[in-house]
Amino acid sequence: MLPASDNHMERRRPKVEAKKLGPLLPEEVINHTWCIEEEISAGAFGAVYKAFDLVKGNYVAIKASKTLENSKRSHIRWEAKVYEQFKGSSHCPKMIAYDVNTTPHFLVLELLGPSLSYLVKRLKSKALPKGIVAAIIKQCLGAIKDLHNACFIHRDVKPSNFAVGSGSNRSKIYIIDFGLCRKYCHEKECPFSERFDVGFRGTVRYASTRAHFKKDLCRADDLTSLFYMAYELLAGQLPWKHKSDTNVILSMKLKLPPTTMAEALDVNFKLFAEHLNYTSEPNYEMIEALLVNVMQEDNVDENTLFGWEHLLKKEENISKHKQNCKEIEEQCARKAACAGEEEMGDEK
Structure with missing residues (x-):
């Protein structure tokens, strides 16, 4: 892991087309810590994924580069610099870590709600x-x-x-x-x-x-x-x-x-x-x-939820349902594996 640099880096587009990288896949583990679940969004420079922190037991967002880049001119390094200098704002998501010495380069952030x-x-x-x-x-x-x-x-x-x-x-x-x-x-x-x-x-x-x-x-x-x-x-x-x-x-x-x-x-x-x-x-x-x-x-309070509270709750319920389904599938897989081992034992 690298600390965010204090040195100014002017971003320039590469003169030749960079090699494109494939997307991260579900259940792929990054740096032995973050397990990819699903892609949230994709942009010109990278894709954002929902991932589970296997160490801390919570969800995070991971932004991974879509092209093979030089670590010194990495878009991820540049974004990490911005996050580091912008972190004092209450409107700045928390940066957890970043790494530009691996492929793909990636940035780990707190997981936010919908855009x-x-x-x-x-x-x-x-x-x-x-x-x-x-x-x-x-x-x-x-x-x-x-x-x-x-x-x-x-x-x-x-x-x-x-x-x-x-x-x-x-x-x-x-x-x-x-x-x-x-x-x-x-x-x-x-x-x-x-x-x-x-x-x-x-x-x-x-x-x-x-x-x-x-x-x-x-x-x-x-x-x-x-x-x-x-x-x-x-x-x-x-x-x-x-x-x-x-x-x-x-x-x-x-x-x-x-x-x-x-x-x-x-x-x-x-x-x-x-x-x-x-x-x-x-x-x-x-x-x-x-x-x-x-x-x-219009008598609107500073902390108004802007009328989308029901949408946020729906998102949370869908996420919880997906998690429950995943746990049930894992339990069934474990039971099936155990049953298979017992049958092999009986045959012996």
């Missing part, structure tokens, strides 16, 4: 009440602010990169997946000089127009993506949801800037959109105050 994307898709109403949306976005804003204070920008803010906690933390929202994060400044110093034509970073649906133009992204771009998230939750969908052509989506975003989109929303969200024009340090406190206004108008 916001998963939960919203399963709610009956596609558009949520504005007070609930404000409560969700307020927590997401807090997570982004803490990440920015740790000197990183996320560059891929979207519903699937936020997840709720488990157990007593199911009201808390965590920000996840730091594969596209970039350090934008050294501690207590001005942001690095802007780079030019850096390539597209992010997810097209939620990316800012600056991202489309391949500009060096800044803190305001993370907040623009957060505004698109808020609009989607309030309206049920973004105007370009059914568009696949990137140029068409960019054209729609240019014709419908956040300030125009916010015209149909609450006045507080309109003020939020107007603030996105600033490229210097965002006024997080002002935006948070606007969101609190919306929550108070």
Whole structure:
């Protein structure tokens, strides 16, 4: 195991295509400690699995690289660095361990609940009440602010990169997946000089127009993506949801800037959109105050479970049922093995 490095490492894409690795398989044991159960999600740089800690007796999440990488330029090493510097935030999942001296490289994290994307898709109403949306976005804003204070920008803010906690933390929202994060400044110093034509970073649906133009992204771009998230939750969908052509989506975003989109929303969200024009340090406190206004108008409590409590309980029940079924199968297998040994003994 390696401690998270304090040295800055600028992430660059390899010049040649890296060798792809196969997925981890159920019951595969990693480092004699973590037993893989199932794949939870997969992204560009790695797949996330639910695993059981054979030593401590609890469940964890393991993110494993999908390609064979040099340990010094490993995406897992980079993410571990971000987790190490971001760990002081209450919106940061706990990093348990990581290893880049094995194949595949992997990162062990506390196991969270479902992503916001998963939960919203399963709610009956596609558009949520504005007070609930404000409560969700307020927590997401807090997570982004803490990440920015740790000197990183996320560059891929979207519903699937936020997840709720488990157990007593199911009201808390965590920000996840730091594969596209970039350090934008050294501690207590001005942001690095802007780079030019850096390539597209992010997810097209939620990316800012600056991202489309391949500009060096800044803190305001993370907040623009957060505004698109808020609009989607309030309206049920973004105007370009059914568009696949990137140029068409960019054209729609240019014709419908956040300030125009916010015209149909609450006045507080309109003020939020107007603030996105600033490229210097965002006024997080002002935006948070606007969101609190919306929550108070709708009588939404800070610890509201956002209407998905029943979905979380359903997830837990399904997980418990799967675990019970697995235990029953193991018991049956042991009994069958014992019966087979007895029959062999009788034959002798």
